[in-house]
Amino acid sequence: MEFTLDQIAALINGKVEGDGSLKVSRLDKIQEGKPGGIAFLSNEKYEQFIYETEATAVIVSENFKPARSIKCNLIRVKNAYTGFSQLLEAYSNITKMGKVGVEQPSYFDESSVQGDAGYRGAFSYVGKNCKLGNGVKIHAHSYIGDNVKIGDHTIIHPGAKICSDTVIGSHCEIHPGAVIGSDGFGFAPQEDGSYKTIPQIGNVIIEDYVSIGANATIDCATMGSTLIKKGAKIDNLVQIAHNVIVGENTVIASQTGISGSTEIGNNCVIAGQVGIVGHIKIADKTTIGAKTGISRNINESGKTLFGFVGFDIKDFLKSYSIFKNLPSLQDRIKELEKKQ
């Protein structure tokens, strides 16, 4: 999509210095600007790049005074960062939200309903008795099972799989390939060493403003619901087991796994590749460092945890700094022993 500099200046309430009829089709970093792109200059550290950039235009603040001559066009706004953010959001809305209507072939059971202004891509599948709100986008290859509810303005990206009975709130994004509501991992050991599958009849409930990453997996509850609360952000390839509760505005980075029936509090920050055992509770505002393993309740809120089995981070770093010196420590002990 192409826009003239004049159109962009009108959108972000700015003033063009240069040729307002020139067209741009891309947002660039100032240090990597190329013809046809528009960048911004906010941080003084980057000022050097405005004299060299090949970008067609740069958004600058009202009070910017170039030290030397500039070859690109300028759009002056009150605050360059704010102006660029507005442009970024407008651009993102146009490119991501633009699709409306139904592509064919697609499958939509006649017992299901979809609100206004929605999109369903080719090869999307919607099963029985589903209710999709207004502005819901079901991209190509998405699977929506039976009895699924999806709130207004939620986006189901290509190839995401929403299994039967799942409930998703409004303004959520389910990224490509994510699986929501697959069977929990429950098997009853039998006397002969084999396992019998325990039927998993619960569901997944995802509240409003939640994001689920690409190829992440969230299992349904054995009974009841696996629950992802409002505003939680879950990254790619994360595993959430049956009956887990993830609190409001909790952030979970890539490849972390949370075992069955564990409850994570509100406003926690959990880094990548963390593992958390089942049937425990993590207090609100807990921060957990990358690769940490957590095997017990965290009762006090606001703690930062790190290390192989989830020490307090200060304790871990103390022990760990000595771990590095174990060889010399051992030598010192030998020396002491010799002197006895």
Added chain:
Amino acid sequence: MEFTLDQIAALINGKVEGDGSLKVSRLDKIQEGKPGGIAFLSNEKYEQFIYETEATAVIVSENFKPARSIKCNLIRVKNAYTGFSQLLEAYSNITKMGKVGVEQPSYFDESSVQGDAGYRGAFSYVGKNCKLGNGVKIHAHSYIGDNVKIGDHTIIHPGAKICSDTVIGSHCEIHPGAVIGSDGFGFAPQEDGSYKTIPQIGNVIIEDYVSIGANATIDCATMGSTLIKKGAKIDNLVQIAHNVIVGENTVIASQTGISGSTEIGNNCVIAGQVGIVGHIKIADKTTIGAKTGISRNINESGKTLFGFVGFDIKDFLKSYSIFKNLPSLQDRIKELEKKQ
């Protein structure tokens, strides 16, 4: 799906106390019971909830005597837990096994055959020369390559990908998004630092009663077969590399990875986020704790391993408890040295 309490009582050989014409459509936990749901009371610890539950009905054992008045309806059976389990299984069979027939559009090469009472969802793909047994369910968006064999009553969930030449036994479940038979990760280093792809021409064989989790990946063998033996249960996001063998009734939890050509014995239990190097053997009945790394053969069966490179769990915990005290240990050494 709705059933009357009379219908349910007939199914589980029980007797209604209350209004047998009332309908329920959901199995609830007793502590979270809502109108339209049926729960059960087996463990005495939960007795308090039967006096408060909003569930329409609760399944109780013959000899249950309420201490106070109860507002919900009851279904009395010999053993409440057994009765509920029967109901759970019946419910699960109805909701999961119910689909029969072929939805359109779907793709089925004319050289392939499918047995009786099967299901193929819209946008399912079945390539050339496939043999699908009786009662096989190929859900929407599933991909079945060429020359694939699938035994009776196996379920391929939405969007699972079964690559060419894979053999799957009967009564298996392949969960959504799982990839079976993708190319092994094999590259031959060249003199200029680049890598040449080694053709991967083997396949994957999955025996009966195996479960493969959502978005798990199982690579085909370079030559020969990657083999998942009877009754093995593999969780979401697990990686099984080329030529691996997983033994009978072995359970592998989420996000664990097993490198090429390793053989895992029968009846092992491997927790989440474990990593196992290639070309080793793990004895039968080995238990491996979460996040453990295993880099050598485990020859003796029945061991429990834990820790960064797979110690015996007792040894690990001994060292680890001291690791926590390294700072004080170091202080003690300093003190000793001063006294010399």
Added chain:
Amino acid sequence: MEFTLDQIAALINGKVEGDGSLKVSRLDKIQEGKPGGIAFLSNEKYEQFIYETEATAVIVSENFKPARSIKCNLIRVKNAYTGFSQLLEAYSNITKMGKVGVEQPSYFDESSVQGDAGYRGAFSYVGKNCKLGNGVKIHAHSYIGDNVKIGDHTIIHPGAKICSDTVIGSHCEIHPGAVIGSDGFGFAPQEDGSYKTIPQIGNVIIEDYVSIGANATIDCATMGSTLIKKGAKIDNLVQIAHNVIVGENTVIASQTGISGSTEIGNNCVIAGQVGIVGHIKIADKTTIGAKTGISRNINESGKTLFGFVGFDIKDFLKSYSIFKNLPSLQDRIKELEKKQ
């Protein structure tokens, strides 16, 4: 596909000893050979198997002299390993590259173009303004968004998702279920504890001869490009975050995660389940052991790193060997203290 031994001998420039009209349809390991298969004998260690194998034929070197009688047919070539490699590659080309043409139903926006000799499977989706080169294979259920460019002879395996604006070079393989160009994980914290989504408007650029594993995820850049350079090989379930750069001929094994804006050098080898923090640089030719965590720049090229926070491997192993002996070390300190 079946071939006579005469046909195979012609292909690999060999000479049949036995019945050249017999047909084989499979490449076998010599120790697992079955009728209808052809194996090879190169390494003397395996010679015993040629006297027992049930394979229809075995490829042997010119100078092979059997010690006893052999029941299978032979194909003699100059070098058995080379001959078999030729056969392996031919077989792989036939089975993998064979598909040409377009299966229906498939979706291809009229603004997009595809070169000659390509393949598009049923239920494949190609959005607007895409340019697909010659010999490109888009397998069933693959998703190609808008404005995507794919170079000659690249294979997009079943169910892979290539999001809008992605650029992929020639001779690449994107394995089943991989997600390329999904949104980066970027959220700006708000005063009330909630997070606002930061629009992700960059893309992913994948150069020539790159392989991306099954169900791996590569996020688009916030702005600019996430870049996978020429010849890089990335395994199943790997996570590459926004704005990461992976160098030429770098190999990354399964379940490793690389956080945002990190730059990995050329010719690195990164084992499985490694975690690398964001905004750091890893020098060329760095080797990183399995499960290692890397939290700082690696400036010197050619190092081998291992351990929980990425020690030099020799230092780690020294400390680790003592870690195992911490209990006895503690006892020795106690003993020393008693003697004071």
